[in-house]
Amino acid sequence: DVKVTQSSRYLVKRTGEKVFLECVQDMDHENMFWYRQDPGLGLRLIYFSYDVKMKEKGDIPEGYSVSREKKERFSLILESASTNQTSMYLCASSELGAGGMPYEQYFGPGTRLTVT
């Protein structure tokens, strides 16, 4: 079974802090994704990576950065946390399908981040 783990289930941080969210997958997947989920807005893609050290912006990258130094690990960084970044953060991974498209996506349990 594919397993995607996230470093924390719940996290409380103060405004202005630098926040690191870690995601690890154990299936040697090429693609990894970071989403945030908010009531009424659904899931929105922040960043994705299709290879080590490669990254692409999603729909809402402002205020975030990512790091992928190893294939199994994809980190989301909030450079200076703000209250509007309070959200559920979900990591996912998938194999690289034909033409570079993502195959089936597998999600981690999520990190509920509160910024006060």
Place this chain on the structure above:
Amino acid sequence: KQEVTQIPAALSVPEGENLVLNCSFTDSAIYNLQWFRQDPGKGLTSLLLIQSSQREQTSGRLNASLDKSSGRSTLYIAASQPGDSATYLCAVTGVTGGFKTIFGAGTRLFVKA
């Protein structure tokens, strides 16, 4: 720009009923469509993946169909159980626009015992 709509937003049914959840999308140039289940406060669990060349996929009591030309997918749940209560999301990965997957807002299902 791809838009994914799920109807209804919420559904309450008695245990044992067969039910259909609907998903529609605006751009038929898709790579695949995936159905997920999400329990409150948890991550998404993959239920079924349908590639663009497929018409349907089945897993246990679940059957998902895909009609690309009309931009529609349905998730059929047979003999529903209280344990099926969750939010069901569909997600479409398009051929254009890079790797992005667009998610619907979900259908919240409640199965009454």
